[in-house]
Amino acid sequence: MAEPKPPDSQYLLEMETELTQRYLKDDEQIDEARAQREMRIPAMYGADQKYSLVDVDPRDPDVSEESFQQTAMLTLERPKLMLEAGESDTAQTNASIREHWTMETLWECGTRSPGSDTMVDVTDAALNDGGGWTKILHNRDLWTRRYSLAAPRDSDTQDAYDEYDRATEDAKKQAGPPFSWIAVDPRQIYPDFSGGTVCEVLEATEVPERTTFRRHRLARDGNGNIVPEDLGQPQAHEGRTILPTSVFMLEHWDERWVTWMVAGRNFGNRQTGRIIKQFEHNYGFIPYDFAPGLWMHFWKNRKVGWGISQTKLWLVRYRQYLRAMHAQYVARDLLSPLVNYGESGAAPVIGNDGKPRDRDPGPLPGEIINLGPGRQLQKIDYSDAATLEKHMGLIDQAIRDLESPRVTTLSGMEGAGFAISQILSYSRTRFGPISHNLEQLLKSQTEKLWSLVENRVGEKVWVGYSGEYASGGYLGLGPDDLKRPVKIKWTVNQALPTDDLIKARYAHERLQAGTWGSDEAIEYLGDNPDEIRRSKHRDRIRQSPQYQQWLDSQVFMFAGRGDILGSAAQAQQIAEQAMPPGMPGAAPMGGLAPGVFEGGAPGAGGIPDLAALAAAPGGAGVQPPPAPAVMAGAAQATGGAPAAGPPVV
DSSP: OOOOOOOOHHHHHHHHHHHHHHTHHHHHHHHHHHHHHTTOSOTTTTOOGGGOSSOOOOOOOHHHHHHHHHHHHHHSSOOEEEEEOOSSHHHHHHHHHHHHHHHHHHHHHTSOSTTOOHHHHHHHIIIIISEEEEEEEEOGGGGHHHHHSOOOOTTSOHHHHHHHHHHHHHHHHHHOOSEEEEEEOTTTEEEEEETTEEEEEEEEEEEEHHHHHHHTTEEEOTTSOEEEGGGOOOOOTTSOSSOOOEEEEEEEEOSSEEEEEEEEEOTTSOEEEEEEEEEEOOOSSOOEEEEESBOOTTOOSOSOOBOTTGGGHHHHHHHHHHHHHHHHHHHHHHTOOEEEESOOOOOOOBOTTSSBOOOOSSOOTTOOOOOOTTOEEEEOOOOOSHHHHHHHHHHHHHHHHHSOOOOOOOOSHHHHHHHHHHHHHHHHHHHHHHHHHHHHHHHHHHHHHHHHIIIIIOSOEEEEOOSTTOBTTEEEEOGGGGOSOOEEEEEOOOOOTTHHHHHHHHHHHHHHHTSSOHHHHHHHTTOOHHHHHHHHHHHHHHTSHHHHHHHHHHHHHHHTOHHHHHHHHHHHHHHHHTSOTTSTTOOOTTSOOTTBOTTOOTTTTOOBOHHHHHHSGGGTTOOOOOHHHHHHHHHHHTTSSOOOOOOOO
16 A cells, blocks of 8 residues: 655645534534633624613623633542552552653643643643544754753763763753653644544644744745745735734644644635645654543544533523613613603794704712692502512523532431532542543553654653652653563542541541452542551661661761760660679670660670660560670661661662
């Protein structure tokens, strides 16, 4: 089968026309939802102006508030990655390192742009636009300094090779991972599906014309077509009188080629454009992934589903219209027109145009009016607004039934627990599909990230990390570290304040009932069993007498109070020597006292063995340590070089 040739400018322009028409309804849906979310639609939009007595505009913030709330609930905590790699310690350690490296790499690569967070952006789009898109790219330019280092020659010494390796790794650490993780605006992306998978993607981003032309050395000819700068001409007299101020940057990806093109309209309103960059990316995949929002099974070839507010969007618009009409109702009652009852023999006042001149609209507030005999002013007796208010109540209730529930009152622990369980149940059933779609997107982007390390970078990639597996504040993985097969599982959690408590109680009850092991419970709570086991062993070691004694010595040493240790040693020795032979802790005849180092016989200024004294009363029954350890301990106690102790755990 022949390989597809690279796309030319005509192909991309025709593709833009075709895909924008195909996704026209999706784009209109996104625009309508965003207009309501940004509260850009007037409350009385489309109403006849004759119904407007006062200029009020009570726009409804319900959609905006829910979108912010639900996005925050899904993004306050970072998603967690868990890799299943088998039962061996080596496999689990490798999986733990890959987990932390992958998460830190994605978060760093997704937050490089100021004010941008890819995970927050894609979650917001999935929840509120109906679909989120991201792409993972190899950004070779980030390693410019690393690639500028001159490699040693064959004739150079081993020291030169070592220095080159050190400089290379330092440059990579300072630059960070050479990737970009980007959230794509669903309004600007136009995918082409084949067999249920994305086979081509076109992004169309509106950019300023002047700066874009200057950056890419472009111009317009006499007819307004986009041409190289050297071929640019002044606008023809018969051309458009209003010059365009913006153009579109088209970014096109297929399985082999990536192309950037500047496109727009000429003075005859026909498409024009020019390719500015094109090359074979050699990724082996298209770097985009899709996380739908609320989805219906019969939807095909769509770039977005529904956002969480789509079902109540029109009800919210209707409610803000009713509120505006209610405000007009109130204004009518406060500023009711007056009717003048009674006959008046006065002739109408004639204006300069020969027609009766309009009378004053009515009395001013606080004005005293003196009417003639037999005349009176009265308000028009309108019916009250009970019908309108009842209808508004029905709409309010309909919207409440569609929005996320909230705990508004707590009348005791039982009521609170029931309300909380209802909220958790609703959140899981309503937003669970969106969370699963985001997890699937993260899984696919993770696989593509690893593939880029293996097939594009080809060497170790470092990321800043301060956890257990860090080396000098960095965590590094190379192609060989990613070859072991693992099962990828991402978890996107909703950060409800009571969710963790309920999950912890559930896990502990199953542990006590014997229906779960510790690994299952730890994984359910979102942690790594391998890391929790090591952490528990560290806690056990910290509680041991040996560690406590060593820690005490370190504290005294750092405080500069070695004299306290010396005084304690002498007091212990005097107390033991004063005890009669045969008593616990007393020195045996012709030998060393229990708990006294070798070389510290009675009367010779021996140093107490703190480990032996802690193990048994008076150190009875504990064998003395070897001579080297004794000398080191004695040096420490008498102000010499500190003894070597166990490493800090």
